[in-house]
Amino acid sequence: MSPHRPPSNIIIRQTTPEDFNQIIEMGRLIYSDLGTWSMKHLESHQHIFPQGQLVAVDQDTGKLVGSSASLIVLWDDYDLRDSWHDFTDHGMFTNHDTQGHTLYGADVMVHPHQQGRGIGKIIYKARRDLTRRLELRRIRAGARLRNYGKFKDQMSPEDYVLRIICGEIGDPTLSFQIKQGFRVLGVVRDYLHHDEESCGHAAVIEWVNHQAATRKDTYGRDRKFAKPRKRSMKPIDDAEDSDQ
Numbered sequence: 350m351s352p353h354r355p356p357s358n359i360i361i362r363q364t365t366p367e368d369f370n371q372i373i374e375m376g377r378l379i380y381s382d383l384g385t386w387s388m389k390h391l392e393s394h395q396h397i398f399p400q401g402q403l404v405a406v407d408q409d410t411g412k413l414v415g416s417s418a419s420l421i422v423l424w425d426d427y428d429l430r431d432s433w434h435d436f437t438d439h440g441m442f443t444n445h446d447t448q449g450h451t452l453y454g455a456d457v458m459v460h461p462h463q464q465g466r467g468i469g470k471i472i473y474k475a476r477r478d479l480t481r482r483l484e485l486r487r488i489r490a491g492a493r494l495r496n497y498g499k500f501k502d503q504m505s506p507e508d509y510v511l512r513i514i515c516g517e518i519g520d521p522t523l524s525f526q527i528k529q530g531f532r533v534l535g536v537v538r539d540y541l542h543h544d545e546e547s548c549g550h551a552a553v554i555e556w557v558n559h560q561a562a563t564r565k566d567t568y569g570r571d572r573k574f575a576k577p578r579k580r581s582m583k584p585i586d587d588a589e590d591s592d593q
């Protein structure tokens with residue numbers, strides 16, 4: 350995919366209950382067997398942390414073309430290897446903690462007919478803006494390794510992630526997240542255990558808000574998943590985050 354300008358007719362705004370049916374419909378199209386949000390989940394998100402729930406809307410048609418769902422967590426309450434269900438309280442966000450410093454990305458999706466047009470990119474810009482506004486130190490999420498199932502007989506999930514970081518292979522989710530300025534902290538083997546595409550595996554990813562984070566917040570990182578610095582590759586740091 351070549352670099353592109355996000356479409357100018359798309360706006361990002363906070364989710365309202367009127368959006369719920371379209372979010373559920375889009376989730377069904379995207380995740381099919383994996384399952385998606387129910388009305389009960391979306392009502393809970395809206396009640397607990399309305400600011401964290403965003404939708405992308407096409408202003409020409411009024412239709413919803415993307416969405417994202419986030420909550421705040423106190424990272425010390427969790428282990429890097431915890432699952433999506435642990436970090437989101439089974440999708441209900443009742444573990445949302447305003448004392449936390451981490452925006453946890455529970456989901457991001459773009460309508461299948463609209464993918465590859467820069468909409469995911471502007472949703473992530475809105476997430477970073479929210480993180481800065483709330484003075485949170487970071488965004489973390491589990492990026493499910495969508496294409497790993499195709500490589501499972503050839504390499505471990507860790508090697509798969511390393512090869513994506515090096516740009517040797519592409520993954521529909523992780524390659525996108527890396528382009529959004531995220532770096533990989535580790536690999537979790539049972540993040541979404543019923544996800545056949547990824548065989549349940551995900552990469553734990555992080556974007557650091559340097560306006561709020563201190564040196565302590567990034568000190569002592571395992572360098573295993575650091576991106577090699579080649580002349581041909583842009584480094585994954587805030588230099589890539591052009592929305593400062």
Ligand SMILES: CC(C)(COP(=O)(O)OP(=O)(O)OC[C@H]1O[C@@H](n2cnc3c(N)ncnc32)[C@H](O)[C@@H]1OP(=O)(O)O)[C@@H](O)C(=O)NCCC(=O)NCCS
Pocket residue numbers: 350351352353379456457458459460463464465466467468469470471491492493495519520521522524525526528
């Ligand atoms: C992942 C997803 C949100 C990306 O949204 P999108 O609107 O298609 O992505 P964009 O068009 O904004 O792409 C942004 C950048 O990522 C890159 N990118 C997107 N998909 C990519 C892929 N499959 N491989 C490599 N790069 C990719 C684009 O080239 C673009 O880079 P550029 O800025 O250099 O042009 C979307 O594809 C989606 O909804 N996937 C299914 C749901 C899902 O798996 N969500 C993640 C749950 S962990």
